[in-house]
Amino acid sequence: MQTSQKQPYKSASVPLFGWHTIFGVEGEHGTPYLTRIWFGRLRLHIFHRGDADPDCHDHPWDFWTFPLTPYVEEVVEPDGAGGYRRFAQVVRAFRLTYRPAEHCHRVLGRATATALKTNETWHGDISSPWHTYDHLTDSRKIVTVVWRGGIGRRWGFLKHRDGRWCWIHWKEYVLNGGKHAPCSTPEGGT
Numbered sequence: 761m762q763t764s765q766k767q768p769y770k771s772a773s774v775p776l777f778g779w780h781t782i783f784g785v786e787g788e789h790g791t792p793y794l795t796r797i798w799f800g801r802l803r804l805h806i807f808h809r810g811d812a813d814p815d816c817h818d819h820p821w822d823f824w825t826f827p828l829t830p831y832v833e834e835v836v837e838p839d840g841a842g843g844y845r846r847f848a849q850v851v852r853a854f855r856l857t858y859r860p861a862e863h864c865h866r867v868l869g870r871a872t873a874t875a876l877k878t879n880e881t882w883h884g885d886i887s888s889p890w891h892t893y894d895h896l897t898d899s900r901k902i903v904t905v906v907w908r909g910g911i912g913r914r915w916g917f918l919k920h921r922d923g924r925w926c927w928i929h930w931k932e933y934v935l936n937g938g939k940h941a942p943c944s945t946p947e948g949g950t
Contacts, residue, residue: 869897
């Protein structure tokens, strides 16, 4: 993952105003993923595509989101029995929603008319190669207004490999091959 910056960007010390575009690999090519424009804690997020990573991520801060366009997200949350459940849901436009930092999700894409007309939640193992939600998303941009809280925790990805769940810090996942590694530590590990 690379960042094209117009202002210096540091995870803990961000200028009062700025913008940058994050690029990621999609297939064999680097493509724009997300453009962020911020003023203090107020941000405008322009998703050029859905998350290409196969796993859901959490965040370093709590946040409020106000989508200007609807989108479909995959969510992973505790199932109450020591495991996790995975589902996809429509996040509708023009609805203010609070998300705790622990909200673990990935953006799948802009919601299509089909997604908006059907039930808002789809349960199942959406990581299966034969299970796709392509008919629910398209390639149009997703735009959200975000108010973020203060940085209060480490963030990363929740992976499911070989029947086991594990959490991995984002730097390990993105920069050190953690995306493709098996789960060798329990959920909550590094």
